[in-house]
Amino acid sequence: MATPQTGAGDPQRSLELLWREFGPQHSKPGPKPKLTVERIVEAAIAVADREGSCFGMRSVSAELGVGAMTIYRYVPGKRELIDLMVDRLSRIGSGAPDLGTLDWRDGLELVAEGTWEVYRDHPWLLEINQKRPVLGPDSLAGYDFVLAAFAAHDLPDKEINLATTAVMNIVTGTARQYLIRDSAEERPETAEEDWWRAQAPYLEHAVASGRYRHLGRFSDPEAWDLTGHDAMRYALDRFLDGLAPRMEASRRKPA
Amino acid sequence: MATPQTGAGDPQRSLELLWREFGPQHSKPGPKPKLTVERIVEAAIAVADREGSCFGMRSVSAELGVGAMTIYRYVPGKRELIDLMVDRLSRIGSGAPDLGTLDWRDGLELVAEGTWEVYRDHPWLLEINQKRPVLGPDSLAGYDFVLAAFAAHDLPDKEINLATTAVMNIVTGTARQYLIRDSAEERPETAEEDWWRAQAPYLEHAVASGRYRHLGRFSDPEAWDLTGHDAMRYALDRFLDGLAPRMEASRRKPA
DNA sequence: CTATTACTGGGTACAACGTACCCGATTGAA
DNA sequence: TTCAATCGGGTACGTTGTACCCAGTAATAG
Numbered sequence: 001m002a003t004p005q006t007g008a009g010d011p012q013r014s015l016e017l018l019w020r021e022f023g024p025q026h027s028k029p030g031p032k033p034k035l036t037v038e039r040i041v042e043a044a045i046a047v048a049d050r051e052g053s054c055f056g057m058r059s060v061s062a063e064l065g066v067g068a069m070t071i072y073r074y075v076p077g078k079r080e081l082i083d084l085m086v087d088r089l090s091r092i093g094s095g096a097p098d099l100g101t102l103d104w105r106d107g108l109e110l111v112a113e114g115t116w117e118v119y120r121d122h123p124w125l126l127e128i129n130q131k132r133p134v135l136g137p138d139s140l141a142g143y144d145f146v147l148a149a150f151a152a153h154d155l156p157d158k159e160i161n162l163a164t165t166a167v168m169n170i171v172t173g174t175a176r177q178y179l180i181r182d183s184a185e186e187r188p189e190t191a192e193e194d195w196w197r198a199q200a201p202y203l204e205h206a207v208a209s210g211r212y213r214h215l216g217r218f219s220d221p222e223a224w225d226l227t228g229h230d231a232m233r234y235a236l237d238r239f240l241d242g243l244a245p246r247m248e249a250s251r252r253k254p255a
Numbered sequence: 256m257a258t259p260q261t262g263a264g265d266p267q268r269s270l271e272l273l274w275r276e277f278g279p280q281h282s283k284p285g286p287k288p289k290l291t292v293e294r295i296v297e298a299a300i301a302v303a304d305r306e307g308s309c310f311g312m313r314s315v316s317a318e319l320g321v322g323a324m325t326i327y328r329y330v331p332g333k334r335e336l337i338d339l340m341v342d343r344l345s346r347i348g349s350g351a352p353d354l355g356t357l358d359w360r361d362g363l364e365l366v367a368e369g370t371w372e373v374y375r376d377h378p379w380l381l382e383i384n385q386k387r388p389v390l391g392p393d394s395l396a397g398y399d400f401v402l403a404a405f406a407a408h409d410l411p412d413k414e415i416n417l418a419t420t421a422v423m424n425i426v427t428g429t430a431r432q433y434l435i436r437d438s439a440e441e442r443p444e445t446a447e448e449d450w451w452r453a454q455a456p457y458l459e460h461a462v463a464s465g466r467y468r469h470l471g472r473f474s475d476p477e478a479w480d481l482t483g484h485d486a487m488r489y490a491l492d493r494f495l496d497g498l499a500p501r502m503e504a505s506r507r508k509p510a
Numbered sequence: 511c512t513a514t515t516a517c518t519g520g521g522t523a524c525a526a527c528g529t530a531c532c533c534g535a536t537t538g539a540a
Numbered sequence: 541t542t543c544a545a546t547c548g549g550g551t552a553c554g555t556t557g558t559a560c561c562c563a564g565t566a567a568t569a570g
Contacts, residue, residue: 011453019457029567030517053384057557067520069558078557129308129382131436132450135458140467147469157478159489165432166425166490173428177420181386195387198266202274203390212395214402223412234414235421239490241497284538285546312528322549324529333528 011134013076014083018136035064037074041084045122048085053127057081082128087136089118089125092145100148104247105240107149108163112171112236116229119175126176153250163243170235178228266389268331269338273391290319292329296339300377303340308382312336337383342391344373344380347400355403359502360495362404363418367426367491371484374430381431408505418498425490433483 017037043063048055057078061068075081092114102110119126133139143164150160181191207216272292298318303310312333316323330336347369357365374381388394398419405415436446462471 011450015453015457019461022460027567028517029515029565031519031565033518035519056555058555069521069560070519072558073518127384129435132447133432135454137461140458140461140470144467144470147473151469157473157475158481160473161478162481162486162489163493165429165486166493169428169432169486169490170421170425171428172431173424173426174420176427176431177388177424180384192387195266198270199390202270203395205277206274206392206395212399214406215395215399218402218412218415220412223416226413226417231417231420231424234417235424235494238418238421238497239494241500242493242495243497245496282538283546284536284544286536286548288547311526313526324531324550325548327529328547 010076010080011132014080014134015136017075017080017084018087018134033074035066035071035074037084039064040071040074040081041088044081045085045088048124049122053124055124083134084136086125086128086130087134087138089122090136090139090142092118092142098148100151102149104149104153105244108146108167108240109236111146111149112167112232115168115171116175116232119171119179123175123179126172126180152252153247154252155246155250159246166239167236170239171232174228174232174235178231265331265335266387269335269389270391272330272335272339273342273389276392288328290321290326290329292339294319295326295329295336296343299336300340300343303379304377308379310379338389339391341380341383341385342389342393344377345391345394345397347373347397353403355406357404359404359408360499363401363422363495364491366401366404367422367487370423370426371430371487374426374434378430378434381427381435407507408502409507410501410505414501421494422491425494426487429483429487429490433486 020037040060044055044060047059047063051059057071058068060081061071064071071081075084092111135143146164146167147160150163155163206212210216275292295315299310299315302314302318306314312326313323315336316326319326326336330339347366401419401422402415405418410418461467465471
């Protein structure tokens with residue numbers, strides 16, 4: 001029943017942890033730490049993949065085989081841990097080619113598909129309510145990666161920002177509608193059937209009442225038979241169609 | 256810390272409540288109910304507007320001036336209550352003109368703007384994790400309302416579905432990025448400043464390191480100065496630009 | 511070497527949450 | 541009038557995040 005909010009707690013603490021490898025590392029008294037922040041983040045992602053976004057801190061502790069409160073020695077709280085998990089999964093495009101070598105459209109499609117795959121593999125990401133995005137090394141690298149798609153053009157900075165934001169929000173918005181429902185569910189296919197079976201009588205009654213005129217004209221039963229990926233691609237493709245003239249007009253001339 | 260999930264609990268119960276006015280109403284023994292489902296949903300929305308999506312059932316009870324458990328006589332649980340709240344706020348376009356009298360593009364823009372306003376007034380809606388949408392009378396009416404925009408065209412049913420889904424997801428995706436952060440916050444403007452002040456040194460250090468080549472070229476400081484509404488309109492406008500040729504090609508000829 | 515001191519992991523405990531359950535009061539139907 | 545179903549309210553339980561305390565450990569100062 002619990003899904004967390006993040007980015008609101010203490011951004012300062014999250015930031016210190018996100019950029020921790022850039023800080024000083026002097027030796028200190030006391031026992032050697034048994035864990036590392038990396039291991040905790042990795043374990044938490046594994047638990048969230050299994051249990052969904054409502055994973056508990058006690059599950060993370062159990063996954064690591066330590067006491068319930070031990071991980072609090074490394075991470076100030078759950079919100080900050082989620083900030084770390086989100087940044088960790090923003091490592092898209094690390095294996096992909098440099099977008100500078102691709103056409104702008106192929107590049108943006110690659111970014112969208114890559115992001116879609118991250119959401120498909122970790123649907124609980126879509127249930128995280130980020131108040132403000134906490135920018136870590138990996139999310140910053142991801143953003144830098146996208147910007148390469150615009151390198152050969154002279155689009156104004158503001159419009160570059162608008163366009164990349166749009167692509168990300170199209171992917172995220174569609175993913176939220178289609179991918180959340182499969183997260184942490186025992187039998188997704190039967191759940192889908194049950195759901196339709198429950199709705200059907202009410203829908204038929206409603207349409208038969210004549211109060212919904214346009215819905216009744218929706219005859220093709222295959223109209224509803226579309227995947228989340230189809231929906232994402234349609235929105236993305238039309239958006240890129242609309243962006244194309246502006247990109248072509250701003251193509252940088254070779255000097 | 257708690258944001259609920261919905262659509263997963265018992266859809267059957269939610270549906271019975273959503274379509275309750277269409278069911279039989281026979282008199283039964285026992286005292287007259289003090290409350291109605293409508294009043295509870297209305298009160299819950301008021302509480303959520305004030306406290307955010309992490310509102311508690313006890314707050315709803317207090318808002319109505321009844322005992323903590325009383326509302327459970329009317330609503331089986333929190334998840335089902337949220338289903339009712341979501342459907343209640345799907346009453347868009349009730350005061351708007353019939354989309355059949357408008358151009359398709361004006362119609363879709365109207366729907367997008369109306370949805371945006373609902374999210375602006377009730378940002379907690381964006382934090383609700385709907386597993387599957389539970390279709391009630393109001394959300395069905397909203398969908399029927401959108402379909403009117405395609406009445407004068409011969410677009411295939413499947414593509415109508417794809418296009419409307421795309422518009423809704425563009426609005427929802429952008430709203431989620433920009434509107435959640437202001438939900439249930441004491442001082443949104445100072446929070447924004449604090450957040451940037453916390454990030455700035457890390458960002459500067461990162462950019463100065465040269466690891467993020469394209470980010471460094473982002474010179475115009477105004478590039479980041481955009482509102483959520485700007486971002487939504489840009490994504491929507493480019494999408495509609497891309498949809499336009501297909502809509503024009505499918506315009507129904509007068510017989 | 512010893513004493514100091516910071517830091518470790520583990521355990522207990524608390525407040526807030528959703529809600530199962532029980533109870534006395536109330537009211538329509540037989 | 542009697543019966544039974546339903547009402548509002550109160551108590552209590554399990555689960556959550558996490559504040560706090562404690563005993564053990566290891567680097568450093570003398």
